[in-house]
Amino acid sequence: MFNNKTMLDRFSALETPFYFYDLDLLEQTLDAAKKAADKRGFHIHYALKANFNEHILALIQSKGFGADCVSGNEVQKSIDMGFDASKITFAGVGKSDKEIIAALQHHIFAFNVESIQEMEVINDLAQRLGVTANVSLRINPNIDAHTHHYITTGLDENKFGVPNSELEKAASVLRGCEAVNLVGLHFHVGSQILDMNVFKSLCVKVNEWKNWFEERGTYIKVLNVGGGLGVDYKAPDENPIPDFEAYFDVFDKFLERNSKQEVHFELGRALVAQCGSLVSKVLYTKSGIKKHFLIVDAGMTELMRPALYQAYHKIERIGEDKGEEVLNYDVVGPICESSDCFGKEVELPRCQRGDLIAIRTAGAYGEVMASRYNLREEIRYVYSEV
Numbered sequence: 531m532f533n534n535k536t537m538l539d540r541f542s543a544l545e546t547p548f549y550f551y552d553l554d555l556l557e558q559t560l561d562a563a564k565k566a567a568d569k570r571g572f573h574i575h576y577a578l579k580a581n582f583n584e585h586i587l588a589l590i591q592s593k594g595f596g597a598d599c600v601s602g603n604e605v606q607k608s609i610d611m612g613f614d615a616s617k618i619t620f621a622g623v624g625k626s627d628k629e630i631i632a633a634l635q636h637h638i639f640a641f642n643v644e645s646i647q648e649m650e651v652i653n654d655l656a657q658r659l660g661v662t663a664n665v666s667l668r669i670n671p672n673i674d675a676h677t678h679h680y681i682t683t684g685l686d687e688n689k690f691g692v693p694n695s696e697l698e699k700a701a702s703v704l705r706g707c708e709a710v711n712l713v714g715l716h717f718h719v720g721s722q723i724l725d726m727n728v729f730k731s732l733c734v735k736v737n738e739w740k741n742w743f744e745e746r747g748t749y750i751k752v753l754n755v756g757g758g759l760g761v762d763y764k765a766p767d768e769n770p771i772p773d774f775e776a777y778f779d780v781f782d783k784f785l786e787r788n789s790k791q792e793v794h795f796e797l798g799r800a801l802v803a804q805c806g807s808l809v810s811k812v813l814y815t816k817s818g819i820k821k822h823f824l825i826v827d828a829g830m831t832e833l834m835r836p837a838l839y840q841a842y843h844k845i846e847r848i849g850e851d852k853g854e855e856v857l858n859y860d861v862v863g864p865i866c867e868s869s870d871c872f873g874k875e876v877e878l879p880r881c882q883r884g885d886l887i888a889i890r891t892a893g894a895y896g897e898v899m900a901s902r903y904n905l906r907e908e909i910r911y912v913y914s915e916v
């Protein structure tokens with residue numbers, strides 16, 4: 531996508547580093563997801579935490595997606611961007627009173643409640659405001675998503691959700707919470723999951739817990755199975771759009787439900803990761819006896835995933851290949867931390883000072899995690915028109 535002169539000419543005029551968003555690809559991705567979900571009557575809430583850039587949010591909102599928020603500011607942002615309050619979910623283990631009150635006043639679709647104590651607090655605040663709070667109970671499904679331990683969220687020893695051992699108590703506390711209306715159950719097993727068997731195991735757990743509640747006389751209207759579908763970081767050009775058909779098919783096949791029960795998803799990464807790239811300029815090249823270094827003007831302050839989770843991102847030189855010899859580079863940033871490295875032994879044509887590189891698949895958990903550490907410039911972005 532970037533090995534052509536047009537891209538190089540366009541980017542050469544811009545100050546680096548910056549995020550480039552391909553809104554065309556984003557639109558195609560959203561359309562594919564929507565089509566596959568609509569066909570099965572599924573609902574998608576976009577997880578704002580993956581990317582809350584306004585151009586991206588505007589496009590997602592215009593396609594009729596709901597929003598999945600993890601802070602009061604995200605709830606407010608979704609409202610400001612025109613998302614329907616009746617399609618907003620609010621998750622997170624540490625919702626403050628102020629955040630809960632604001633969400634109650636907006637009459638959002640549902641709080642994803644993560645503990646018994648939180649449920650009591652929501653009940654209390656809703657009672658004081660004279661409203662009813664719709665909640666989904668977040669259950670920890672105890673499934674190992676086999677991804678990096680920092681992005682696994684569905685195991686028992688995790689801080690997320692109500693542990694299975696406390697569900698009996700949660701169900702009885704719920705019955706006493708008069709201002710709380712249980713609409714559903716919520717699950718989220720982790721992120722960057724490409725093995726469909728993980729989602730199949732999730733369906734089995736969801737069925738078990740749904741039955742468990744129904745046996746106790748509690749009807750469950752909404753099955754919210756969270757997000758977590760992964761993308762192809764190795765081959766962004768070959769697989770720019772995730773296989774939404776295969777993903778939704780698993781839930782369609784394995785989730786037991788009647789025609790009135792709704793299935794909801796909270797997708798973040800799968801919708802926005804491939805449309806974003808971080809563009810950076812080579813400041814210096816350095817060669818030791820065995821190693822070649824490419825020192826670029828972007829660092830972990832612009833894209834933290836490699837430093838934070840040893841995440842892989844494909845790195846390319848922008849512009850046409852002129853048949854230069856290929857070298858193995860460690861691509862590093864300017865930040866005073868040795869973890870400030872985008873990739874080791876990256877095969878690239880011999881680079882010169884001033885060359886531009888693209889760090890691919892950076893549309894999710896990229897710009898949103900940017901920081902001002904080292905008093906860096908505020909991150910910039912450009913986008914292609916739809």
Ligand SMILES: *Cc1c(COP(=O)(O)O)cnc(C)c1O
Binds near residue numbers: 718759798799
């Ligand atoms: C982060 C998160 C998501 C989105 O995860 P992706 O892997 O980006 O799809 C969905 N639901 C909850 C509760 C989350 O915390």
